[in-house]
Amino acid sequence: MKIAVDAMGGDYAPEEIVKGALRAAEANSELHLLLVGQKERIQPFLSGSCPDNLSLVEASEVVEMGEHPANAVRKKKDSSIVVATRLVKQGDADALISAGSTGAQMAASLLGLGRIKGIERPAIATVLPTAQGGKLVLDVGANLDASPEQLCQYGLMGSVYAEKILGIPKPRVALLNIGSEEGKGNDLTQKAYGLLKNAPLNFLGNIEGRDVPFGRADVVVCEGFVGNVLLKTAEGLAGALFEQIKEKITSTALRKLGALAVKPGLKEIAQMMDYAEYGGAPLLGVNGISIICHGSSKSKAIFNAVRVARECVQIQLLEQIKSNLPK
Amino acid sequence: MKIAVDAMGGDYAPEEIVKGALRAAEANSELHLLLVGQKERIQPFLSGSCPDNLSLVEASEVVEMGEHPANAVRKKKDSSIVVATRLVKQGDADALISAGSTGAQMAASLLGLGRIKGIERPAIATVLPTAQGGKLVLDVGANLDASPEQLCQYGLMGSVYAEKILGIPKPRVALLNIGSEEGKGNDLTQKAYGLLKNAPLNFLGNIEGRDVPFGRADVVVCEGFVGNVLLKTAEGLAGALFEQIKEKITSTALRKLGALAVKPGLKEIAQMMDYAEYGGAPLLGVNGISIICHGSSKSKAIFNAVRVARECVQIQLLEQIKSNLPK
Numbered sequence: 001m002k003i004a005v006d007a008m009g010g011d012y013a014p015e016e017i018v019k020g021a022l023r024a025a026e027a028n029s030e031l032h033l034l035l036v037g038q039k040e041r042i043q044p045f046l047s048g049s050c051p052d053n054l055s056l057v058e059a060s061e062v063v064e065m066g067e068h069p070a071n072a073v074r075k076k077k078d079s080s081i082v083v084a085t086r087l088v089k090q091g092d093a094d095a096l097i098s099a100g101s102t103g104a105q106m107a108a109s110l111l112g113l114g115r116i117k118g119i120e121r122p123a124i125a126t127v128l129p130t131a132q133g134g135k136l137v138l139d140v141g142a143n144l145d146a147s148p149e150q151l152c153q154y155g156l157m158g159s160v161y162a163e164k165i166l167g168i169p170k171p172r173v174a175l176l177n178i179g180s181e182e183g184k185g186n187d188l189t190q191k192a193y194g195l196l197k198n199a200p201l202n203f204l205g206n207i208e209g210r211d212v213p214f215g216r217a218d219v220v221v222c223e224g225f226v227g228n229v230l231l232k233t234a235e236g237l238a239g240a241l242f243e244q245i246k247e248k249i250t251s252t253a254l255r256k257l258g259a260l261a262v263k264p265g266l267k268e269i270a271q272m273m274d275y276a277e278y279g280g281a282p283l284l285g286v287n288g289i290s291i292i293c294h295g296s297s298k299s300k301a302i303f304n305a306v307r308v309a310r311e312c313v314q315i316q317l318l319e320q321i322k323s324n325l326p327k
Numbered sequence: 328m329k330i331a332v333d334a335m336g337g338d339y340a341p342e343e344i345v346k347g348a349l350r351a352a353e354a355n356s357e358l359h360l361l362l363v364g365q366k367e368r369i370q371p372f373l374s375g376s377c378p379d380n381l382s383l384v385e386a387s388e389v390v391e392m393g394e395h396p397a398n399a400v401r402k403k404k405d406s407s408i409v410v411a412t413r414l415v416k417q418g419d420a421d422a423l424i425s426a427g428s429t430g431a432q433m434a435a436s437l438l439g440l441g442r443i444k445g446i447e448r449p450a451i452a453t454v455l456p457t458a459q460g461g462k463l464v465l466d467v468g469a470n471l472d473a474s475p476e477q478l479c480q481y482g483l484m485g486s487v488y489a490e491k492i493l494g495i496p497k498p499r500v501a502l503l504n505i506g507s508e509e510g511k512g513n514d515l516t517q518k519a520y521g522l523l524k525n526a527p528l529n530f531l532g533n534i535e536g537r538d539v540p541f542g543r544a545d546v547v548v549c550e551g552f553v554g555n556v557l558l559k560t561a562e563g564l565a566g567a568l569f570e571q572i573k574e575k576i577t578s579t580a581l582r583k584l585g586a587l588a589v590k591p592g593l594k595e596i597a598q599m600m601d602y603a604e605y606g607g608a609p610l611l612g613v614n615g616i617s618i619i620c621h622g623s624s625k626s627k628a629i630f631n632a633v634r635v636a637r638e639c640v641q642i643q644l645l646e647q648i649k650s651n652l653p654k
Contacts (some may be wrong), residue, residue: 131571141505144513145499159536167591178468178555187550209559213567225513226556229549230504232536232555237564240540241596245572248592258588263584286355 001030003309004093007037007064008080011296014038017099018045019264020302025054027303031310034093036084038062040097059083065295069103073080073111081105085112088288095309097280099297106142106283106292113288115320118325121146122285123154123224124292125161126231127278132215134278136162136171139224140231143281146223148191148276153177153325155196155203157284158219160324165282165308166218174207174217176226181206188223196221197327238273242266269301284321287315328357330636331420331649334355335389335407336427338623344426345372347629352381354630358637361420386410392622395432400438412439412554415615417611422636424478424607426624431619433484433610434468440615443645444653448473448553449612450481451619452488453558454605459542463489463498466551467558469610471652473550475518482523484529484611487651491607491642493545493583494540494634500514501534501544503553508533515550522547524652550573565600569593606631611648616640 007014014037025033035042040269042056061079061249063072087093091317097107104313105125106122115122115148123139138158155173162171165254175196177185182193184206196203207217222230245266249259271277279301280291289312293305332348334341341364352360358566360381363368369383388406400409408427412435414420425432434450442449450466465485470477482500491500502523504512509520511533524528527650534544540561549557557575572593576586600606616639620632 054362133568144505176556178552193406209556209561210563210566212560213564222556225505225516226553229503229536229553229557230560233539233560234536234564236535236537237540237561238568239460239537241565241568244596244599245593248595249589251592254588255592258585261581261585262576262589265578266572267577269571272571307532 001234001310001313002004002034002093003306004034004036004084004096005302005306006084006088006098006100007042008059009098010293011299012298013099014042014256015045016298017302018042020299021054021306022046022051023299023303024306027311028306028310029053031306033306034087035290036087037080039165040275045221047289052115057083057087059302063101063104064276065101067104073104073107080281081108084288085109085291088114088134093312095291095292096300097293097305097309099293099302100143102292105292109283109286109290113286113290114287117323119153121150121159121297122189122283123157124281125158125284126281127166128212128231128234128277129273129278130213130215131272134166134215134219135212135215135218137222137227137231138284139222140227140281141151141224146188148188151188151223152191154196155201155219155221156199156324157321158221159201160320161282161284161317162218165311165318166257168218170202171218172204173201173219173221174204176212176220176222176230177208179206180208185312192221197204199258242270260265276301277304279306279308282308287304287318289317328632328637328640329359329361329420330413331361331384331411331423332364332633333370333407333423333427334362334408336387336425337620339625340426341369342631343625345369345627346479348381348633349373349378350626350630351376353635354634355637356380358631358633359525360516361414363414384414385426385600386411390428390431393429394428394431396428397434400431400434406474406555406580407437409439412436412617415617416440418470424618424620424629424632424636426450426620426622429619432619433584436610436613439619440573443612443614443649446480446612448477449483449610451608452485452496452611453608454493455539455558455561456602456605457540457542457601457653458599461493462539462542462545462547463493464547464554464558465611466549467554467596467608468551471551473515475522477513478515478519478548478550479522479526480530480612482546483526483651484648485548486528486608487647488644490508491644491647492638495545497529498545499531500546500548501531503539503547504533504535505550506533507535513632530540540647560604560623569597576621603628604631606635608632609635614645
């Protein structure tokens, strides 16, 4: 199995990307990793010791974060994200991962790989860590304004992903809404409710924002704008709270002593909340495996994203999604 | 000053509502509280000792949580929420507060009090507790699908409220969006950005969900559906995290000992995050002071909501909003 890694994308590229890919190559001898990017900028981080199952693929250009995604992808045909996508398209790689511009990766994936038949728009599916395990939220920003039909398609794709990749049998799918009763919400959610209810899903009904962090659904369906706000608010609130906790439990000598004792417990929570453990978010609905990593990904996140990509290929995610869509 | 309190609305009505009103009456001798509802159900909780500045106003009906808000308000003309609103309309009270059905309160306020000229739709403005103090988020659910113009009106009203009631000079107003740069977002936020930028506001630009809990804006503007998700997700995540913390810092004998020492620090945070401290959320844009309380409000929240109502009347919130709207 070959996995293409965009070495030039992300806040810590190429160093952390290369490190993560190296670790993944060493840990998975059956994989072959293709590091895509500017060789002279990648090589310094390989420090001579390039394992046999890792090779470089030259791509002379880089799509920068500030560029207009679709325009950049159309113009920069030799950029790392476009070349990595082309490898998948041509069958020279089974999946790609990138921590670069999400918009550029979406554009490259849509243009290069196309959509799965029956899916109108792809969705970014992110794992939200909870005490009940990772739960899937989609879409978190691929498609800002969705239609009821598209929300239903997210539910169908998300259910397959949660079952096959997160290992949740019969995933409970819920529609993010402002109230739990049927009939609540705006026009979009009212219509989507009926479609999801009649789809071949384990549909729970509506879920409110306050129930999501408790893991009360395995797959939370929403349009991209709302999912993006949910995800980032959760991330921000966890960060703000931990900052406060750190300050408040060390504000006196006695508390400092107590903090030493409880620190391992807090670390367990921080680890549970660590997005890097989940590696990356699949762009579901495109006709190829395309894993989106957080822009601030370090080597651990890249390592885990390679694992996610590998699993998606192994379980034949695309075929699974296709066979789960209504004929 | 007279404040009407819907004694029948809320999960803990009438007991906790009556208790909160009693406390408020005792603490504010210059106020006169009007407890609106079924006298025979209220009286047991007054235990004979009714202060001079608290009186009962009979309302024979109650709008239940499951009822269709607008229909219930139209039909039940002698319900506590309709009677409390009518007191304000007729000038027999200066403000009303309720912990009952939010939909019913909105319908009663809109039908009974009307809108401020220049405001198309009212917005529920909620205080989100942060380490940098309470920050205002609006709308959190009065108007699920807003127009760009309406978002701009929220900004103008929210700015006045943040300055006059939360005591923040020149409040920094931001538009909730999926990215921070101008031009990001869906059609709604792209258009609203231009309007907010040109309004007489201290407009910061876009804010992402992750920056909201850090208090990086004083007023966060969004449409009702999104604001509702943001608020409830924050509430849920804080709850889920504290549940985890409680479990993890007491899971061994040593940690339990440490937990004793750090507990006061964690309590300080829990208190900071306590919504009840902020009492209630004003329904901004209706032509009268109408304070919405959380359905699960206990006496402390009602006590604080009375304080909020009093302050809104004292600073002449309606006049302030009117004078801040573009002519």
